[in-house]
Amino acid sequence: MLTNKKGERRFSSDKIFKIAATVSGVYVLVIIALMVFQLYFESHAVWEREGLDFLIGSSWNAVEGRESFGAAPYILGTLVTALLAMAIGVPLSIGIAMFISQAPKFLAVPLGMLVDLLAAVPSIIYGFWGIFVFRQFLLDFVEYPLYDALGENSWIFLSAPFGLDIFTASIILAIMIIPTISAVSREIMMAVPHQQKEAAYMLGATRWEMFRISIFPYAKTGLIGAAILGLGRAVGETMAVTMLIGNATGPGAFPQSLFQPGQTMSSIIANEFIEASPASLHLPALIGVGLILLLVAICINVVAHILVSRMLKVKEGVVNA
């Protein structure tokens, strides 16, 4: 009887502990569901009013009576900047990961730490440095030369550069996603079984050939996952982009040339959210943009995490078991 009672009590306090832990664990699922629901609920006014036009339209007018909202230029702006950032950032990051995974310890450890520090620098500081330092550098050494050489003949570089444009924003984004992609790729390269590398060396491969025939094919999925993870970061990044992209609105925000101001989903929210009146359609429109951004980010990151974790789980075993 006594033991039974005692046993029950032990059962119950442990049970409470387990419930508390489970509730905290489930919290994240609840928050995600609530977030998607609430963003949809608070933006449904704009979906009702604009319908599909909200996704493909380009007018952006918050004046009462003439309200009209289309997010296409910002969706496109996000895609263009993020993809450009990937084009620059991914090869660099893979290169960094290659170097650090092969370098002797006394070099690899401090270099890895320095690259990690790039991730620790807050977005706002990238933005501030971008406006007051990097912008001028880019203008003088990249944008003007490119414009002078190619501007007349190619739409990509058409329009006189000003420094606050899609190009600058993309480069800053590229710098910001480097630490993520390189850290994850480094881990993935290290997860390639030793035997695979030895097989290549045994055939007389040089280091570079070893990467080509044994690490890259083996780690392909994981590296793609790492790159997509970087894409997710680039899509969601707000402050630095807001400060450097020039903030065009409406049809003018359609990315036409790299040297023109643009706007991304996150930057339009950062710029206009506070001024938007909850009573008008403006706020629901911005929340709607937020919803699109959220759904895009969820898709990208789900794919990225599946690819990366599958690769890292494989590690040893499976292939060479």
Next chain:
Amino acid sequence: MTAMIDMQDARADIVKDAPNYKMIAENVSVFYDGIQAVKNVTMKFREKSVTSLIGPSGCGKTTFLRCLNRMHDMTKNARVEGRILLDGQDLYSKDVDPIYHRRKVGMVFQKPNPFPTMSIYDNVAAGLRLNGVKDRKILDEIVEDSLRMSYIWDEVKDNLRKPAMELSGGQQQRVCIARALAIQPEVLLMDEPASALDPIATQKIEETITELAKEFTIIIVTHNMQQAVRVSNYTAFMYLGELIEFDETKKIFTQPRNELTAKYVKGQFG
């Protein structure tokens, strides 16, 4: 054939002996993080012979084997001392890149490690392509020859395009042997090539080794003493990083001179 290789004799004038031997290891020591795993090992390997390295786990036999191919170059914090001569040329000389030697010294590892994304054909052809062989006809020819030499041609000739990973473990290992043979090495190192395989696959590998000995100098690490008896002409017994005895296989197993060797081959430890 010459009778026996005396250790005293082996330590004597290496250079003078060089023409008589395919490979000579002289006073080789290996350190991991400063801990000595192989101690002053000197061994000479005759051309077209099979030499077994035996000894209890952790005796340094695999570590020593990997020196013969400069595989330690890529292991961080490993250091190799001593000299290794291949056809009289120093393997560790500073001005020759290891990839020159690795082409002459092929290696087969303990676990089959085919490239998982490549087909059987591409696995075997990988080393040829690295060496700049592009001619389709010659590639086909060498791939077939290598697969025949490793006695797997008949089993895979109809599915050369199949991923190598779909083969059984024993077949994978023989594809790996073919891959090593394709670059036409002169010496073949094998690190317990049959340890992960079932008896039938093991038997096939052993037959392969016996056949290959007609062409190549083979050095094989094994923990299976019967295997050493079956396949090798010479046997070296290592213990705690040292070379205890090195002689004709027959002698090692019937009349060993060292007490430790005697104990080991009788299965009294290890």
Next chain:
Amino acid sequence: MMASTQKRAEYRLLFKQNVKRRLLINKIALGAVFCCVVLALIPLVSILFEVFENGLSALSVEFLTQPPGAIGSGEGGIGPAIQGTMIIIGMSSLIGVPIGIMSGIYLAEFGDNRLGRTIRFFNDVFMEFPSIVLGIFAFLTIVLLLGHFTLWAGAFALSLIMFPIVARTTEESLKLVPLTYREAGLAIGLKKWVVTVRIVLSAAKSGMITGILLAVARIGGETAPLIMTVLGSSQFFAGLDSPMDALPLRIWRLSLLPYDSAQAQGWGAAVVLIIIILAVNMGVRYYFATRKRKGLLSKLLGGYRK
């Protein structure tokens, strides 16, 4: 029929003597890869140099303690911003750390099932959510509900960034505690929760603190979610229900002003922010580099990054 010895020698001759070229390509690749590292470090060096070069000269006691002066005057300082950042970090930790730790305990101790794997997965995905969307969410759930800007909204938004990081680092460090610790506790008749809280958590302490510090460093620089939750202000703390300033918000405001003095103040605020964040980061790394815990940090970061 197998190739003869002679044939084999012919094959060997076939191999092009392309080794020199291959070694050259290898060298070029190595050089290119090294250039990648250098290219990535240039911005880091430039940022640190510019921030310290321009920022340190703006620092003074007045700058660190006074509220901002009239716009464009170049007077006043960032007192409220520093205060606000500290208060918001504290409040976010108050919400985020307990949830994160409990969630980490769930993942490590009870999470070896379908629900656990789902949570771990979405926890990792949630870590990558755009922070501005978290801001909108906090705005909708708290600011709109209460009808005014409040520090709690900002703290809630930042806690959403914080708890997944704390959860994963807690999980990783709990998993490093040997099973025997738990068995020993259970064997002497302790309840599971007592074992977890008193024995396992105290053994995993340093790993968890690392996670919390990394999360603090991360939210200390967050700006986007604060825009719509605490708004920014020029006043010192005046109750939880009024707008508040924060360092990143102040830097943003200053960057929008066309005055040189504002830029100088912006650098000043930037150097304060970066010193706080780097101090936390370097502190953590130094701690792990000096003691014999070298593998531990990368294991923890593994949970944080994946």
